Amino acid sequence: MKEMNAVTLRERLEAGEPLEVVDIREPDEFESWHIYGSRNIPVYDALKSGEDVDLAAKAGGLSTANPVVTVCRSGVMSKRAATLLESAGFEAISLQGGIRGWGAVWSIADVPFDRDGAVLLQIRRNGKGCLSYLFGVDGKACVVDPCVDVDAYLETAQQHGLEIVQVLETHVHADHLSRARALCHVTGADLMMPRNQRVTFEYNPIDDGADLTLGGMRVEAIGTPGHTGESTCYLVEDQVLLTGDTLFATAVGRPDLEKGDEGAEAGAHMLFGSLHEKLFDRFDDMAFYPAHTSDPIGFDSKPIGGTMAASRSEQVLLELDKPAFVERILGSLQAKPPNHHGIIAVNEGKKDLGAIDPLDVEAGPNRCAAGGH
Numbered sequence: 001m002k003e004m005n006a007v008t009l010r011e012r013l014e015a016g017e018p019l020e021v022v023d024i025r026e027p028d029e030f031e032s033w034h035i036y037g038s039r040n041i042p043v044y045d046a047l048k049s050g051e052d053v054d055l056a057a058k059a060g061g062l063s064t065a066n067p068v069v070t071v072c073r074s075g076v077m078s079k080r081a082a083t084l085l086e087s088a089g090f091e092a093i094s095l096q097g098g099i100r101g102w103g104a105v106w107s108i109a110d111v112p113f114d115r116d117g118a119v120l121l122q123i124r125r126n127g128k129g130c131l132s133y134l135f136g137v138d139g140k141a142c143v144v145d146p147c148v149d150v151d152a153y154l155e156t157a158q159q160h161g162l163e164i165v166q167v168l169e170t171h172v173h174a175d176h177l178s179r180a181r182a183l184c185h186v187t188g189a190d191l192m193m194p195r196n197q198r199v200t201f202e203y204n205p206i207d208d209g210a211d212l213t214l215g216g217m218r219v220e221a222i223g224t225p226g227h228t229g230e231s232t233c234y235l236v237e238d239q240v241l242l243t244g245d246t247l248f249a250t251a252v253g254r255p256d257l258e259k260g261d262e263g264a265e266a267g268a269h270m271l272f273g274s275l276h277e278k279l280f281d282r283f284d285d286m287a288f289y290p291a292h293t294s295d296p297i298g299f300d301s302k303p304i305g306g307t308m309a310a311s312r313s314e315q316v317l318l319e320l321d322k323p324a325f326v327e328r329i330l331g332s333l334q335a336k337p338p339n340h341h342g343i344i345a346v347n348e349g350k351k352d353l354g355a356i357d358p359l360d361v362e363a364g365p366n367r368c369a370a371g372g373h
Contacts, residue, residue, distance in 0.1 A: 024077060024078060059085065165189050258344075
């Protein structure tokens with residue numbers, strides 16, 4: 001029985017190889033998060049309990065002409081599934097580390113940008129839905145919302161002849177561990193984030209309306225409280241708006257992660273004002289790119305984002321008045337991200353992970369959105 005690690009699977013999927021990815025977890029886990037293009041054949045519980053499973057029959061429609069990659073939670077039951085498929089004549093490969101290991105996989109998409117010699121890249125965490133950015137010109141680069149291993153940013157910057165001189169956060173994240181401090185430690189870059197009273201470590205504070213030069217480019221900070229009190233969007237060279245968790249392609253940021261259920265209504269009121277007064281009243285067809293997506297990320301190298309005009313026309317939520325908006329937001333709140341209290345504590349500098357593997361803390365979907373259609 002063969003095994004394949006997550007990086008190799010990503011490379012082969014990006015290359016367009018005809019692989020069949022079969023996720024054997026139960027439907028609720030699969031729906032929460034899965035590999036883009038994978039197929040769910042829920043036999044995890046049956047295999048774990050030792051039942052005699054005719055997996056080949058359940059996998060009707062799979063062709064023996066293509067390799068089949070089996071996926072489970074951590075790469076244990078997927079080995080048994082691969083063995084069963086092998087015995088039925090398939091070339092079966094188990095994914096090492098399962099969906100947990102897939103959480104570390106990242107890929108890159110170019111963001112359209114009009115300035116000679118400049119780069120703006122979306123570095124995506126395929127297995128988690130987190131989106132970060134690296135932009136720069138004339139040998140300097142800034143990284144926004146780093147969410148994967150620091151090597152991803154070091155390698156990417158080096159490939160483009162850039163040195164990371166600033167690391168920037170849009171807000172204190174609740175669904176994943178920020179890699180900002182680690183990246184600054186390795187590169188010596190300045191750590192910058194919206195002014196707040198939450199974090200316990202030193203940083204360069206950014207205020208609403210600040211005009212900055214980051215990665216050699218002009219950047220304007222636009223305070224957009226709501227998802228969190230300090231949430232801030234960044235306008236890069238008057239061309240691209242990085243919206244963090246304020247505005248997603250098909251939803252907005254939920255307002256209950258910083259201050260809990262009791263603070264959700266006040267947060268929703270602030271979010272309405274931020275969206276309309278700070279963003280929609282000012283920008284029409286501006287391109288924007290968020291810090292998350294709730295959908296599995298594919299391998300087409302197309303950046304995930306939208307335009308202000310399209311988002312407003314496609315999201316019914318954004319056409320509502322404030323009372324209706326707040327009601328819709330509060331009524332749409334689902335389960336919070338797994339381990340979000342612990343993740344927030346680490347990102348605020350109030351807790352140390354110690355020997356705990358970040359992937360264990362971050363496992364699961366991000367769940368930072370609210371009000372989506």
